[in-house]
Amino acid sequence: EPEVTQTPSHQVTQMGQEVILRCVPISNHLYFYWYRQILGQKVEFLVSFYNNEISEKSEIFDDQFSVERPDGSNFTLKIRSTKLEDSAMYFCASSGTSPLHFGNGTRLTVT
Template sequence: EPEVTQTPSHQVTQMGQEVILRCVPISNHLYFYWYRQILGQKVEFLVSFYNNEISEKSEIFDDQFSVERPDGSNFTLKIRSTKLEDSAMYFCASSGSEKLFFGSGTQLSVL
C-alpha cells in the first residue's frame, strides 16, 4: 500500500533555531496536512494545504510556522525560532478524499 514518508524521524534542536520537517505525501493525493501530538496527548490539527495554498490553519499555526510544497512532491513544515513547547511528534498526512493517511512522524525535541 502507498504510504506517506517523513524525514527525519527524530530532530533535536536548540531553542531559537529553525527546523524544517519534510514529508512526501502519497503521489495522487491532493490534500496535505500537518498534525502534532504532544507526548501523551491527543493529535492536534495544525494546517491543511490544497492547490498550493493553505486552506485552513489552527490557532497553534501562528507566524512561527510555515508550509511549502517546493517541488511538487515534498511537503515541508518550517518552524522558525523554536520554543520548548514546540517539542512534539509532528505527523504529516495526505488524503484523496475523506480518509487520512498519516506518516510515521518526526519527533521534535527542543532543548
C-alpha cells in the same frame, strides 16, 4: 500500499533555531496536512494545504510556522524559532478521495 514518508524520524534542536520537517505525501493525493501530538496529549490539527495554498489552520499555527510544497513531491513544515513547547511528534498526512493517511511522524525535541 503507498505510504506517506517523513524525514527525519527524530530531530533535536536548540531553542531559537529553525527547523524544517519534511514529508513526501502519497503521489496522487491533493490534500496535505500537518498534525502534532505533544507527549501525553491529543493529536492536534495544525494546517491543511490544497492547490498550493493553506486551506485551513488552527490557533497553534502562528507566524512561527509555515508550510511549503517546493516541488511536485515534497511538503514541508518550517518552524522559524523553536520554543521548548514545540517539542512533539509531528505527523504529516495526505488525502485524495480517501480518508487521511498519516506518516510515521518526526519526533522534534527542543532543548
